[in-house]
Amino acid sequence: MNVTVREAAEGDFFGWLPLFETHCANRGGRLDDAKALIVWSWAQDPAHALRAGLAVDGAGAPVGLVHFHVEPRTIDASIALVIDDLYVQEGAQGTGVEDLLLAYVRESATGAHATRIVWSHAPDEADALSSAEAGARRRDAVVFEADL
Template sequence: MSYEIRSAGDDDFFGWLPLFEAYCRFYETELDDAKALIVWNWIRDEAEPLQAALAVDDDGRPVGLAHFRPVPHSLTATRGMHLDDLYVDEGVRGSGVGRALIEYVHARAAEIGHGGVSWITADDNTGAQQLYDRLAQRTSWVTYEMDA
């Protein structure tokens, strides 16, 4: 089976939603209707930086998603992309969909300023890290979070 990687469009909400729900479940985060609509509206609003790509199978069913946004890199005076969320349906994992979504985001980064792509993942997400280690360099940076 082949997969098309493309930007999410206005009519993709009901294909995107189950993937985003599964992504939230994976990270043990509750997703209610209000949160889903807020995120979808961010994706569809051109004034917001968040963008989404979908991997779509031959039947037109979305099987993977990537949420990403442009970021300035002040040390290099370039722009790149931050990959916020990546999820591939369990039934198609290992088929190259995750790699294709990351490569799509990488191509968008090249279009805006050659700053590359950065992302984080959970320390225990070893399955995804196998792919990430083949595509990118693991950094020595430590991530911090401050509560609201």
Template sequence: MSTDIRTVEDDDFFGWLPLFEGYCRFYGHELDDAKALIVWNWIRDEHHPLDALIAVDPEGTPIGLAHFRPAPDTLTATTGLYLDDLWVAPDHREGGVGRGLIEAVHARAGQLGGGVSWITADDNEQAQRLYDSLARRTSWVTYEMDA
């Protein structure tokens, strides 16, 4: 099956929404209308750093998403991209959609002169098989402080 990967457009909201909802649910977060609209408005706001790509099937139905933002790297004095969210509809996995989305984000990072970095849950083994085939696993430990 042929998949097209492109920048999210204004009229993609109702195709993007179920994908983002699936992503949120997978990571144990409930998505309400307010949060969905905030994130969508970030994506569509040219002054906000969050950007998005979607993968669409031959009929134009969105089947995957990638949210990313610029990430300056002080150690290399370059700017790459941080991949915040990657989600492929379950019935379209193992077909190269996730790989295509990551490669598209990587191509954009190359235009900035940097690479791509991201994290995933330690028990997300299906995703890690893909990530291990594309990128170097690091030894960095992630910390978080709640608001």
């Protein structure tokens, strides 16, 4: 599969939307129009922390996405990039697209002088876990989440 990764551009909304919608559904969420427009506007605003990358096939059709942001790391006084969303559509999974998306984030981390990249996967995402473990270490941390 001939795939490249690039920053999501203004005209990519309708290619990005079904990927993000499926990713949200896979994570137990529901993406409505308002949420989609808010996240897209964040990704398109150069002053906002959120960045978006798209993996596109040879015909230019999006097959994967990554959303990430800069986070200060107080424990070592450094900067990290935190991946909020990483998704590869069915049919392109297991073909190296996730690795390309992670490489894109790694390049962005270098440009931001970040010292690490942090992300998570659901425990049942075997391909994603295998790919992540090939290039990163698994932390022992337990993540908590509280709704407000």
